[in-house]
Amino acid sequence: MMGFKKVANLFYQDWERVDNNVEKRTQLVRKALANAVEIK
Amino acid sequence: MAKFKKAELRIQNPFLKSSCYAQPVYKSFLNYKSFATASPRANYAQDDDELIDTNDNIAINEAAYSDKLKQSEIETLKKAVMGMNTTQLGPHDFSRLLQELMMLDVTKIQNDHLYRVLKFVGGTIYRKVHFERSCVLIKKYLNELKSRSDIQALLANPVGAYLHRNDKRQFLLVEFPNIILSCSNMNLYDKDFFESYEKFIAYNDGEFASQNLEVKTLLSVYWSYKRLNRSTPLLDRTLLRALEIQENNFTDVNYLRLLWMVSINHQDYPVDYINNLVKNLLEKKSKKYYYSYNPKNLFQILQLCYSLYPSLLKDTKYDPQTGNIVNRLVSYEEAVRDLEANENPYMVHFEEMYQLFAKCWMLTMKNASNTVSVLNQPKQVVYVETNNVGGSYFVFKPKIVQADSVFEKNVAETLSAMKDINYSTGNRLGLYEVDVIINPDTILEINGQMHYLQDTQGEFIMNYQFKLRYIGDIF
Numbered sequence: 001m002m003g004f005k006k007v008a009n010l011f012y013q014d015w016e017r018v019d020n021n022v023e024k025r026t027q028l029v030r031k032a033l034a035n036a037v038e039i040k
Numbered sequence: 041m042a043k044f045k046k047a048e049l050r051i052q053n054p055f056l057k058s059s060c061y062a063q064p065v066y067k068s069f070l071n072y073k074s075f076a077t078a079s080p081r082a083n084y085a086q087d088d089d090e091l092i093d094t095n096d097n098i099a100i101n102e103a104a105y106s107d108k109l110k111q112s113e114i115e116t117l118k119k120a121v122m123g124m125n126t127t128q129l130g131p132h133d134f135s136r137l138l139q140e141l142m143m144l145d146v147t148k149i150q151n152d153h154l155y156r157v158l159k160f161v162g163g164t165i166y167r168k169v170h171f172e173r174s175c176v177l178i179k180k181y182l183n184e185l186k187s188r189s190d191i192q193a194l195l196a197n198p199v200g201a202y203l204h205r206n207d208k209r210q211f212l213l214v215e216f217p218n219i220i221l222s223c224s225n226m227n228l229y230d231k232d233f234f235e236s237y238e239k240f241i242a243y244n245d246g247e248f249a250s251q252n253l254e255v256k257t258l259l260s261v262y263w264s265y266k267r268l269n270r271s272t273p274l275l276d277r278t279l280l281r282a283l284e285i286q287e288n289n290f291t292d293v294n295y296l297r298l299l300w301m302v303s304i305n306h307q308d309y310p311v312d313y314i315n316n317l318v319k320n321l322l323e324k325k326s327k328k329y330y331y332s333y334n335p336k337n338l339f340q341i342l343q344l345c346y347s348l349y350p351s352l353l354k355d356t357k358y359d360p361q362t363g364n365i366v367n368r369l370v371s372y373e374e375a376v377r378d379l380e381a382n383e384n385p386y387m388v389h390f391e392e393m394y395q396l397f398a399k400c401w402m403l404t405m406k407n408a409s410n411t412v413s414v415l416n417q418p419k420q421v422v423y424v425e426t427n428n429v430g431g432s433y434f435v436f437k438p439k440i441v442q443a444d445s446v447f448e449k450n451v452a453e454t455l456s457a458m459k460d461i462n463y464s465t466g467n468r469l470g471l472y473e474v475d476v477i478i479n480p481d482t483i484l485e486i487n488g489q490m491h492y493l494q495d496t497q498g499e500f501i502m503n504y505q506f507k508l509r510y511i512g513d514i515f
Contacts, residue, residue, distance in 0.1 A: 003357075004358065004483055005416055005482065006483070007483075007485060007511075009502075010451060010486050011492075012447055015451075022457060025454045026454055029484075039483075040426065
């Protein structure tokens, strides 16, 4: 059984900046996932 | 007592099945406030454990402001300064008041009234509804306060000010900790105020603080620093000393808060100290006629029991292959076997603590302590134990309802549009809920300002340190 390895964070300020744009929001989520940090 | 029986809603089924909602829900719940510790109180009630209630009425001398502010602005200031005693305003009025306070020229406001506004905004329960705006307001008022020369002098040498300036004692003993606690409530860290207050507590190696500050204040301040992950040996010593000096003033809630905080890094404390705290908590709790399992108490009991007895949740698992989460409490016998094999030093009171944990676990898993929908109306449910023999569920209309934020909904919409991502929301992992699980092994946290610490310049400091440590330990 393996568990969780990483945690990603999305911040409200970043979200607010991209306005209501699906493509940019998707990019932001992908960026957050790419920057996920390992849980120690 | 007769009145209390009329007002309570007795529910036979402990698991709050839908049938129980057919019973009448009393709109008025006046008696509840007298014994339950974390009910949504009057609109401007302060959080019990977080701010010091000075009970002194501070009046605004209108004449002093007449040539500085307009009459309507004076009225606004009055509302905020007297806010703690006001029960007439609702969340919308609070929102309007925040806007009006934001428009005030803060440079024209006296120090006393700046403190009061900080205490009011940081202490009212509505700060949770309008968190971002409250945060902006606190930063504005705090930065103004810091820019004043008399406050700067005080922050530079708080001990000297206490010893030589009688007129500053009220500030140092009451207003200063309130500012720290208001900041902490708003997840704000202000270097100048926090460091200066540490100096004040350090006076005479904490002896002064342990004798002169109330237990409640010390505990709240202690948490304000501990959650910043700051090293707190001095505060530890001060609290330990306060425990000796003011032991008679410690209530079950004080013991619970203290034990919860020290259990986070219990290995740094003597075993006897922890065992003694457990003993005192159980003793004080057993002497209480009413004991409220409100969300705050529930969470702290669960977390402290888990910290001291990690075997309790050893069967809590997440399987990334299937996405299944198992939240299971181990049996008493199994836990004892496991803990004894690991030479757990806190076994003296384990039987009572296991029972307490099991009760809290059941209540949490059944969501009985949270806001539920009753006849399509949000209701708060709290379990209250009576004289340690039986309990009742109390249902009442909450003052505020914390719904999913627009931010969370937007993120969920975006994730559903991303076809290559497999995710699930609203999962409970043992003691905590996580926002999104991205299969197979990633947690995505959606952070509004309420979810992380920042400094007064708006710089991010940290988030979820305890939650991540817990998830890292278990999963």
